[in-house]
Amino acid sequence: xxxxxxxxxxxxxxxxxxxxxVFADSFNQMLKQANIINSWGKNVYxxxxxxxxxxxxxxxxxxxxxxxxxxxxITAVYTVSQVRKIVKNIxxxxxxxxxxxAGRMGDVGKDPLPIIKESVKITKKFKNIKIxxxxxxxxxxxxxxxxxxCSIITMPPNIIEKIEKFGKTYKELTVDTVKKFLKDSKESNxxx
Numbered sequence: 001x002x003x004x005x006x007x008x009x010x011x012x013x014x015x016x017x018x019x020x021x022v023f024a025d026s027f028n029q030m031l032k033q034a035n036i037i038n039s040w041g042k043n044v045y046x047x048x049x050x051x052x053x054x055x056x057x058x059x060x061x062x063x064x065x066x067x068x069x070x071x072x073x074i075t076a077v078y079t080v081s082q083v084r085k086i087v088k089n090i091x092x093x094x095x096x097x098x099x100x101x102a103g104r105m106g107d108v109g110k111d112p113l114p115i116i117k118e119s120v121k122i123t124k125k126f127k128n129i130k131i132x133x134x135x136x137x138x139x140x141x142x143x144x145x146x147x148x149x150c151s152i153i154t155m156p157p158n159i160i161e162k163i164e165k166f167g168k169t170y171k172e173l174t175v176d177t178v179k180k181f182l183k184d185s186k187e188s189n190x191x192x
Contacts (some may be wrong), residue, residue, distance in 0.1 A: 003040070010041040019097070020046035025054075030061045038070045045073040045097055057082075059089040066090040068074050073097040074132070078105060083119040087129065094132040097152065102145075103135030108122045113148065120149040139163045 006020050020040070022033040034046045046065065051057055058074075058133050064073055066089065075098045090096050100119060102112035116133065123129040130151035133141060139162040145153040168176075 006037070006040055010043070011078060013043070014041075015043060017043050017045050017071070017097075019045040019047045019075075021049075021075065025052045026062050027052070027058065029065060030058065034061070034065050034070060038065075045071045045095070047073045047075045047099075049076045050074055052077070052085065057085060059085060062086060063089040066094045066096065069094050071095040073099055073132070075099040076101060077119075078115070080115055080118045080122070083115075083122055087122060087126070090129070092126050093128060095130075097130050097132050098123065099132040099134040099154075101134045102141065103137040111146065116145070116148045116150060124149070139166070 002023075006018075018041070020037050022030045024030045024033050024131065030048060030052075034048065037046050038044055046128055048058055048061055048065070062072065062074060069091070071094065072090070074096065074124055077083060077086070077098055083098055083100075085099055086096075098119065100112065102116060105112040105115070112133075116131065120131050123131055131149075132152040132154065133145035133148075133150045134154055136142070136145075136153060136155035136159055139159055141159075142153060142155070142163055
């Protein structure tokens with residue numbers, strides 16, 4: 001089922017990178033699944049979590065796949081320490097995306113900006129390593145990612161639609177907001 005779905009995606013998107021994730025938790029199974037997924041297309045990046053469910057760093061998996069020139073997307077990354085460990089375990093000539101879950105950090109009250117900035121700094125000298133801003137929560141994250149030097153940002157359609165509104169003046173925002181208040185008050189049928 002996953003293979004069929006993935007192949008349909010790859011048939012539609014033949015040139016852009018597509019990340020497809022392994023489902024395994026053991027390192028041996030991750031390697032096996034990664035090699036199968038990698039065989040599905042030249043634009044496939046195999047998503048490997050930075051740790052398994054036991055919290056064990058997947059460095060051996062990353063190292064082996066990277067040495068075999070499998071394009072990787074290391075996912076569920078939250079710390080600069082994890083980024084450093086990933087960089088130590090990859091073939092610098094192999095294409096790698098490091099997905100830092102900025103939105104999920106923000107969800108629990110942590111500021112992702114210092115981690116993203118430092119990660120971009122660490123990987124800047126390697127042309128094949130890209131930092132990805134993952135789990136976007138609001139349109140302003142697009143600007144933040146750009147200012148941090150992120151190469152890639154993933155975002156849902158509702159966020160992309162809001163980005164189209166960028167450039168409104170404060171006056172336009174004020175009038176739009178007041179119009180919305182007026183509409184809401186009329187629809188509520190409340191009276192004073």
